[in-house]
Amino acid sequence: MGMSRKKLVIDTDPGIDDGMAVLIAMNSEEVDIIGLTTVFGNVYTPTATRNAFKLLEIAGRTQIPVAEGAQRTFAGIEKDWVADFVHGDDGFGNMNFPDVKGEKDSRSAADFLIELVREQPGEICILALGPVTNLALAMQQDPSFARNLGELVILGGAFFVNGNVNPATEANFFGDPEAADFVFGHSAKIKVVGLDVTHSCTFTGSELKGLHGKGRFGTFLSSITAFYLKYHQDSYDMDAVYVHDPAALAVVLWPSLFTWRPGQIRVLTESVARGMSVMDTQLKRWNRPHPWTDRPKVQVAVAVNAQEVTQRLLQRMGA
Template identity: 35%
Template sequence: MKLVILDVDTGIDDSLALAYAAHSPELDILGVTTVFGNITVEEATRNTLVVLDKLEREEIPVYAGESKPMSREYTKPFARHIHGEDGIGNQYREPSERQAQHMSAADFIVQQIQASPGKVTVVAVGPLTNIAKAIQTDPTIVNTIERLVVMGGAVTVPGNVTPYAEANIYSDPDAAAFVLTSGMPITLVGLDVTMKTLLTGVHLDEWRRENSALSVFLADMTEFYMGAYNEIVTGGKGCALHDPLAVGVAIDPTIVRTTSYAIHVECTDPDALGKTTGKHDTAVAHIDVALDVDSSRFLKHFLSRIV
């Protein structure tokens, strides 16, 4: 069983990733850390607690993290047009009876990696600000983490918030640049592969036929996300499973094909801010960038676990 920490900015696909991870016996979830991104960190923390309650995984602790980028003002609008005003498709009704832990997200990440050196995988599906803060707190974790799986970047394809940049990297390019050049073993699961993993309306109908409180919640939440995707991106074909694919890679790395790159994140040119460029420099190439995915195998596995 793999020890994992999920680092999330809990919007809709983060919630699907949480459900996927929580229902996967291969993963022992040590905790969930939250960060700004799709919504505020306070909303992401609230939503994470609510989703874990719906998954009946109240034993999993939640740690609030960074509320703004590492070294610049946050100018990107929150993605409420994609994730709803509340971040979970306007399905938020009442808060969890639980609260987040008092320890910060970065300190929790450091603590867990120190406690189990070489055995902890972090799956980061939001801006990399918490991960950067953890490395700043204890630089030795770059050598003692098992692996960091990042949903982020667009190395060989266009971005989704600008022609060049993917949303998570764009939200804090400085943190991304810091983490992706840290020497930490990293798998980058970006738009190069996530846009090939589409969930459809047929799948939501199947969830509704399950008719459990969880399946209906997930279907209603994801319907908002799918509607935004159908209007803006896919023209009615469905929505991409960005964050769940990162969880899938943590469970089974063979569902993607990777190529080793050194990754440069653009942090100065305002027109190309957040652009991720891969370089075949064998001296420093240590990022395993996912460039192809067995989408049918992944989707079948995801659907078998989600509800």
Template identity: 40%
Template sequence: MKLIIDTDPGIDDAMAIAYAAAAPELELVGLTTVFGNTHTHQSSRNARYLLHRLGLSVPVAQGARAAWGKAEHNPSSHVHGPEGFGDLVEIPDIGENHATPAAEFLVQMAQEHRDELVICAVGPLTNIADALGLDPEFASNLGRLVIMGGAVFVPGNVSAHAEANIHNDPRAAQAVFQNPPKTVLVGLDATMKTLYQSSDFEALAQHSPDMGGFLRDISEFYLRFYKEVVGVDGCGLHDSTAVIACSHTHMFDLVETGLSVVTDGDRVGATLPDASNPPVQVCRDVDGPAVVELFTRHVASLP
């Protein structure tokens, strides 16, 4: 399966990219970057650094710097740290971004790999919405779009109503759901059932001293946030769960519904069932232990 991850690394993004590198059924053919957990230039630097650590020669195409209608973005540094990787602040700037901007890169790759390409969007949906605007055939060219975002049947994580990725650009998300490719939404309904605890990170580091050790080290900041702010002992495998859904949909309970996003007011970012929009598949439940085991098994195989 040919896969592009649209990403804002981000600690859980780093975990998802490591999983994609290790999973034999996935062929990672590109990363596109977006604002979210970090500024976009940090996302791109972090993505290139991760690929270097993983020994992968994969293009990184830089994308949107802010949400539709906004000039700037305030990153989630309280969740992911000032540079996106927890307490790690000295991150080498290795390599260069692809010459083509993210939205154009996505359009070109969908044309080149028609019906075969899966895009897993684990940040705000700005690049995806921009690609849809660039090419009216983008949606039909894609094999599938898998989104980590939304909280359709459960509370949000940045407000009572909204999940962070959708909240960061609700207008772009609404545009995607009004004209979706074949889409699977993996939101908090599923990902909060895939908790990864400090003991899991320690076991991962024992089997994979380099990459597993790196993920363990940067996760300490993330785990503190979850314990002190969320009150949970462990972090959700948010982005990794979405990547796993690209190839292991049998692990998920899927319901079909159209979706819409509240774009202003006190419920901004809420992702709601809406029969007037084309249907997408929404993950309502997941075999959480199976996802955790699969993630660990594959990432533990890395050096």
């Protein structure tokens, strides 16, 4: 009997490492990609949509629908900051590729997700690679959405390590902390992949340069990652890049390579630590209720077989 393929929607803000993850997914028989939804984060939402079409063109998968998502946060705040210093103004390392023609789905990202999950309850896996605004909107608009999800894998958080926006906060949760806190309050079908494990996974500069000329995507990925590598050299003094988004995809593909801890999560929406993710690790019986008490328990990645994950991802990038 053949392997059952997961039906996967990628909610994305491409972004250089999003580009890696999306193209690796296109090279992975474990998943059937049935849609891309876009959100702000690494770039503003319209640029994310444009880049989604570019990735589909490169992969030869232009039949996959793209639904454009939120341009404001869950609290209705206009986005005035994106990570262009990490990914370039165009999201692809300032390579300034020609625009790709593509027709957006007529539905918003939230409506697109709601309809897919309603039509195929328990079957849809969503990989959220940016702020989870679209997911929060879907859960708010349709109370059955969270219940009917198959699985939600979220890239975000820094639970037992420093953040990457500031010492407290990881970028995706910083981008929309109200959305993140809302989502963690509404579903137990969540796996969270934060900096605790993504900082264990790296691609070296030589590995990225070595992708040139390999497979369908290697030259494109080698080209766009030069800007990303320079950011890591300047910010971390390392001749390598952290593998954030592809590591989150690895959870969808090979969950057994990760070690998990169950717990309830709050994301701070106020204070100097706005966006900080705090987990009740279930190691104490509390003597009174607290703001974590009634939240669903989710699975948080706390360790990873980094060598195996990065080797498999690199192989797919150059296949």
